Every structure is written in structure tokens, then in C-alpha cells.
Amino acid sequence: MTKKKFKGILITLEGPEGAGKTTILEKILPELQKNGVENGVEILTTREPGGIRIAESIREIILAPENTAIDGKTELLLFAAARRQHLNEKVRPALAAGKVVIIDRFIDSSVAYQGYGRGIDVLDVExxxxxxxxxxxxxxxxxxxxxxxxxLARVMAGEREINRLDLEAQEMHEKVRKGYKTIACANPERIVPIDASKDVEAVAQDTLDAIHNKFPEIF
Structure with missing residues (x-):
């Protein structure tokens, strides 16, 4: 029997520093891949900024702790440049091929961090x-x-390398979180909030449930 061919699907993971996006993606990926194989769908995971050589080079500039001279607008433009190249080289071709693409961070990060966090006009960021x-x-x-x-406590406990954004004042991170919550409230048809303060197993299950509810024909 011929399996149904699906159009490309884009799923993004968002959250403030220490939310555990990378950990959760690693946790749920085997189950997603198992379901994908059963339904003839290939899954591609990637990250922002990064995912390709040029964007990874930009990532190093953005996140290097010593690059404190970078201001909010420069930061925004660097993220946008990395995003554009990443989309052109990796994401769009995968979507065109009918793959499910899962990105660790995307457009909402810019609105939350550079818009609400840095105080740049949100409409300009968008x-x-x-x-x-x-x-x-x-x-x-x-x-x-x-x-x-x-x-921030998770980050400082050594769960991953500390970068320039981690070293911002807690006030900045609180603004970012409020920004994310505002974005989520304004886009309930697209964004599913998940309580990441729970243990890893519970967060992973909630994440899998959200994906299944949205795409039951695949996952």
C-alpha cells in the first residue's frame, strides 16, 4: 500500500534561557522518528542561529561573551542574517521535499529577546x-x-556552555519571558505553552502530546 505523501511541516521550539529546549528535543526525537518512519515522513532537526556553516559563524559572533559591544539592533540584524541564510540553504529545501523540520528557536525569539527584552519596537522586529x-x-x-x-540557575549549574545572552541581568530575562507570554497569548492557534519547570519526563510527554494533537495523521 502506498503511503500518503505529506507537505512539509515546520515546528519550532521556543523559550527563555534554561528552558531545556535542546534536552527535550533530544528526549522526544526517537519517538517522533519512529512515527515518522511508520508514516513515510522524514524529520530534520536544526537550530538558530546556526544549522549551516555561515549561520554557525554568525552564531559565534552573537554569543561570544567578549562581544559586549554588540547593541540590540546589531544583534537583531545578525540574527536575521543567519535566519535568512539558514532558511535558504536548509529549511526551505527540506520543506519543499515534504519533510518535518523542527527548529530550536525561530522568529519568536527575535520578538521576545530584541523586541521585549532589548526594547526595540516590536513592529520593527516583526x-x-x-x-x-x-x-x-x-x-x-x-x-x-x-x-x-x-x-538561569539551570544554565549556571553547568547544563550547557554559558554565552553572552546568559550573562545579561535577570531583569532582561524577565522581560524576555513576559514577551514570550504576550506572543503566545496573541497566537493561540499556533503557539502551545508548556510548563518547563516540571521534570524532564513530564515536559517531554507534554511536548509529544502537543505535537500529536496538532498532527495526529503523522505523530
């Missing part, structure tokens, strides 16, 4: 993102929500 992506939006965004103090 405009630059639209320009960089040609208006591409995720089919589903999973927002892993955690309080700033909890997320």
Missing part, C-alpha cells in the same frame, strides 16, 4: 523578520515556559 523569512510562519510552535530565576 518587519525585519518578515523581510528575512518572506513571511514564513511555523505550523506549530512549542513554547517551553520557565521562570527566569529557574532557567
Amino acid at each position: 518587519m525585519i523578520n518578515t523581510f528575512a523569512t518572506d513571511g514564513l510562519l511555523p505550523d506549530l510552535t512549542l513554547y517551553l515556559d520557565v521562570a527566569a530565576e529557574i532557567g
Whole structure:
């Protein structure tokens, strides 16, 4: 029997520092891949900024702790440049081939961090993102929500390398979280909030459930 061919699907993971996006993606990926194989769908995971050589080089510039001279607008434009190249080289070809693409961070990160966090006009941030992506939006965004103090404590405990954004004042991270919550409230049809303060197993199950509910024909 011939398996049904699906159009490409874009899923994004979002959240403040220490939300555990990378950990959760690693946890749920085997189950997603198993379901994907059963339904003839290939899954591609990637990250922002990064995912390809040029974007990874930009990532190093953005996140290097010593690059404190980078201001909010420069930061925004660097993210947008990395995003554009990443989309052109990796994401769009995969979607065109009918794959499910899962990105660790995408457009909502820019709105939350550079818009709400840095204080750049949100409409300007959205405009630059639209320009960089040609208006591409995720089919589903999973927002892993955690309080700033909890997320930063996880980061400082050594769960991953500390970068320039981690070293920002807690006030900045609290603004980012409030921004994310505002974005999620404004886009309930696309964004599913997930309580990332729970243990890893529970967060992973909630994430799998959200993906299944949105795409039951695949997952």
C-alpha cells in the first residue's frame, strides 16, 4: 500500500534561557522518528542561529561573551542574517521535499529577546523578520515556559556552555519571558505553552502530546 505523501511541516521550539529546549528535543526525537518512519515522513532537526556553516559563524559572533559591544539592533540584524541564510540553504529545501523540520528557536525569539527584552519596537522586529523569512510562519510552535530565576540557575549549574545572552541581568530575562507570554497569548492557534519547570519526563510527554494533537495523521 502506498503511503500518503505529506507537505512539509515546520515546528519550532521556543523559550527563555534554561528552558531545556535542546534536552527535550533530544528526549522526544526517537519517538517522533519512529512515527515518522511508520508514516513515510522524514524529520530534520536544526537550530538558530546556526544549522549551516555561515549561520554557525554568525552564531559565534552573537554569543561570544567578549562581544559586549554588540547593541540590540546589531544583534537583531545578525540574527536575521543567519535566519535568512539558514532558511535558504536548509529549511526551505527540506520543506519543499515534504519533510518535518523542527527548529530550536525561530522568529519568536527575535520578538521576545530584541523586541521585549532589548526594547526595540516590536513592529520593527516583526518587519525585519518578515523581510528575512518572506513571511514564513511555523505550523506549530512549542513554547517551553520557565521562570527566569529557574532557567538561569539551570544554565549556571553547568547544563550547557554559558554565552553572552546568559550573562545579561535577570531583569532582561524577565522581560524576555513576559514577551514570550504576550506572543503566545496573541497566537493561540499556533503557539502551545508548556510548563518547563516540571521534570524532564513530564515536559517531554507534554511536548509529544502537543505535537500529536496538532498532527495526529503523522505523530
